[in-house]
Amino acid sequence: MRLGRGIFDFEKPPRVLSCAAVVGKKESEGPLGQCFDLTHADNTLGEDSWEKAESKLQLESVTTALQKVNLKCSDLDVLFSGDLLNQCIASTFGLITTGAPFIGMYGACSTMASTLLNASVFVSSGCADICAALTSSHFCSAERQYRMPLQYGGQRPPTAQWTVTGSGAVILSSDENASPVGITAACAGIINDLGIKDPNNMGAAMAPAACSTIERFFSEGHRKPEDYDVIMTGDLGFVGHDILLELLSRDGIDCSNNLTDGGMLIYDREAQDVHAGGSGCGCSASVLCGYFLPKLLNGDMKKMLFIATGALMSPTSSYQGEAIPAVAHAIEFSVLG
């Protein structure tokens, strides 16, 4: 039911049937290393390009999530995916062999929320019974495309984040007996552009978008911070997280007790030399699917708000001197019993 512009809840909340997270070496060595379903010591995954390695992460995350509940790709009605690579080739090449109807999304690092948002509307409306929502990122394919060849060894400023090598997938079902956890509401973000131009400071570019979405969702959706065990953004990192807390606080919203960020959780900031934390579509996806959703499915938490943030620039727009617009979408997960 429509609650506001781009804000809605569900009479029949789609159920979280299963989820899975697959990550690379650095992520497996971080604080959440034990939470992921599959970890790779070799970030090539045995493939002959970084792009193909990223594609394989996606195929592994969706098939692992399906296997947990004895489903196959042929059980999927629609698969929603996207990634950071030009023309989303990690998703399209990675998921060909699933043979499932495919809808491609682009939301930069907000993609895990935008795929969930679309999949949840399809399932709750009766247009689909079982959908998958997923995304990925890979440190090496992202560096090649957005920054410098790895061999160049460029220095990273303190505000820079580290692109997660990982993928997360969620399987949603229309069967209300299939799982105690459902998606109960969602909010589509409005693009923000506050003039930040530094592609090494994504947190600052994306924090205002997260703030805007949280404030719209709380106000028009009649929610408050205390409703949630956890409010998880992904992936603002340490710099963006502090900015978001400050922005919310200025508007009288105190999330200091339960606001956290995927980019702050996935790495050990000091020991792993990641500067401002993790980033990339795979960051919020793998932390959501590897760490938080299992807590909801196990009954360790009752309600969480997931807000994935995306920086909507490209190298071309940065070369042309443009600022970095950003968007954030929110998904509310609840244990429904």
Place this chain on the structure above:
Amino acid sequence: MRLGRGIFDFEKPPRVLSCAAVVGKKESEGPLGQCFDLTHADNTLGEDSWEKAESKLQLESVTTALQKVNLKCSDLDVLFSGDLLNQCIASTFGLITTGAPFIGMYGACSTMASTLLNASVFVSSGCADICAALTSSHFCSAERQYRMPLQYGGQRPPTAQWTVTGSGAVILSSDENASPVGITAACAGIINDLGIKDPNNMGAAMAPAACSTIERFFSEGHRKPEDYDVIMTGDLGFVGHDILLELLSRDGIDCSNNLTDGGMLIYDREAQDVHAGGSGCGCSASVLCGYFLPKLLNGDMKKMLFIATGALMSPTSSYQGEAIPAVAHAIEFSVLG
């Protein structure tokens, strides 16, 4: 209601409230030149980059469509858009000033169908009242990104298509009294990869995807070619169109009477030197919104099937020797009275 995997119809068909098409100089000089709402004699649109010119096409198409029915951007619940540029910057930069909740899609030249498909599910489910679905392409931004700088003057083979400079936008409403035309059914495509590697022969790469979607939709959706005044693909061009007719005919489906293609209609093949026809997200979008949807809204046609096809490769995947996967999504429009 779910009819099959990725195939559904609507109890409450979202209504086509309005549409608009905006194109460049070459398109305004073609056979459909008189059909478009806005045409530009200067393909820069007064902007200082091709990317910004493309962004402006999107903003113009959505605002023109809204103005026709006395709506403003602030009336939009959700805006679905995407384009061919890396990280979809034509859409994100073009639509910032709308201030509307934004969901980014990537489906290459299938984008007009994927934005319509998602918008229709949002509107019919009650999650949104008014949504916009749009996309764009621009000859010069596409050439720069996918092929050669324009100044290089590279020769084009006979199978090559010409990227349309244009944008099309559709406004959907949940109000069943708002318009006689509704989206009555849709089909999400399955990615096809038959090994075509020639990026100058997109028609051949995309025709099998169109065939697969048409056959799935007819079979599981219980439809047949005679149900439609027009079955419009976009944008296979002349080469891909002939392949599609042949593929369908081999499987016993005769669409020779009512199958046409946006890429065949938008240019004069001989006089405008376009080789195999038009292409680009803006091709199917501008032909749908400028030519066919007005016919439905005027009552000149009763039912049409729109199938937009997308080639899901990137320059990186082509350099790496990969084939060109393709996808096609179908949207059924009906006059409901």
